[in-house]
Amino acid sequence: MDLTTPPNPEFLRRAIALAIQNVESGEGGPFAAVIVRDGKIVGEGVNTVTAGNDPTAHGEVNAIRAACAALGTFTLAGCQLYTSCQPCPMCLAASYWARLDAIYFGSSAADAARAGFDDAFLYEEFRKSQTERALPAAQLLPTEAWAAFSAWITSTSKVAY
Numbered sequence: 001m002d003l004t005t006p007p008n009p010e011f012l013r014r015a016i017a018l019a020i021q022n023v024e025s026g027e028g029g030p031f032a033a034v035i036v037r038d039g040k041i042v043g044e045g046v047n048t049v050t051a052g053n054d055p056t057a058h059g060e061v062n063a064i065r066a067a068c069a070a071l072g073t074f075t076l077a078g079c080q081l082y083t084s085c086q087p088c089p090m091c092l093a094a095s096y097w098a099r100l101d102a103i104y105f106g107s108s109a110a111d112a113a114r115a116g117f118d119d120a121f122l123y124e125e126f127r128k129s130q131t132e133r134a135l136p137a138a139q140l141l142p143t144e145a146w147a148a149f150s151a152w153i154t155s156t157s158k159v160a161y
Contacts, residue, residue, distance in 0.1 A: 007104045011036050011082040014044075016106055019059065019084040022046040030115065031059040033083035035067035035076060035100075042079065043067025059083060060091035064098050074161060075099045085112050088119045089126065 011034055018032030029047035036042065045062025049055055060083050068074055076098040081087075085107040087095060095103055109119055125133050152158060 005039075005080065005101075007080070007082075007102070008036070008039070011041065011080075012084075012104055012106055014041065015059075015082045015084045018044060018046050022059075027051045028057075029059075029117070031083070031085055033059040033063035033081055035063050035079050035081055037067075037071070037076075037079040042070050056090065058088065058091050060087050061094050064094055068098070077101065080104065085109075085117075088112075088117075089122045 015032045015034050018034070019030045022028045022032055023030045027046070028049060028051050031047040032045065034041045034044045043063045043066035045059045045064070045066055047059045048057040048062060051057075060081060063081070063083075064076065067076055067079060077100075079098075079100055080102045081095055081100050081104070083091070083103065083105045086105045086109045087103065088109075092103075112118070113120065125135070130137055
């Protein structure tokens with residue numbers, strides 16, 4: 001964790017306030033996040049899963065999208081995430097993909113579970129082999145699918161990420 005910039009509780013308070021507003025407005029769940037760079041908020045997001053019929057529209061993902069749009073980049077190196085609750089597996093993975101420097105959260109995963117948002121099932125599923133998981137998955141057309149990677153490898157216009 002990058003601790004060169006000490007965490008600022010005011011940014012977490014902003015995320016918590018957004019989460020409460022989101023619930024009170026009836027727009028979505030009790031989750032929100034802000035992305036900070038150089039001591040300034042560059043992106044905010046609230047949970048809009050039910051409002052937008054999008055299961056990936058968690059507060060952290062929406063904040064990452066907003067920050068990337070505002071900064072004109074797909075990488076958030078140099079930024080920190082302040083989120084009202086410990087990120088779920090999807091949001092944690094998105095944070096890694098975004099290359100955030102640090103994550104600061106208010107409520108824990110156990111707190112979320114007490115409120116009816118339990119990620120334990122997902123963590124258990126990830127520990128299982130693919131054939132033992134509740135969601136079946138099977139590889140098809142591996143040779144044909146490799147064509148996309150082959151095109152990537154030989155592309156002269158790719159942007160590595």
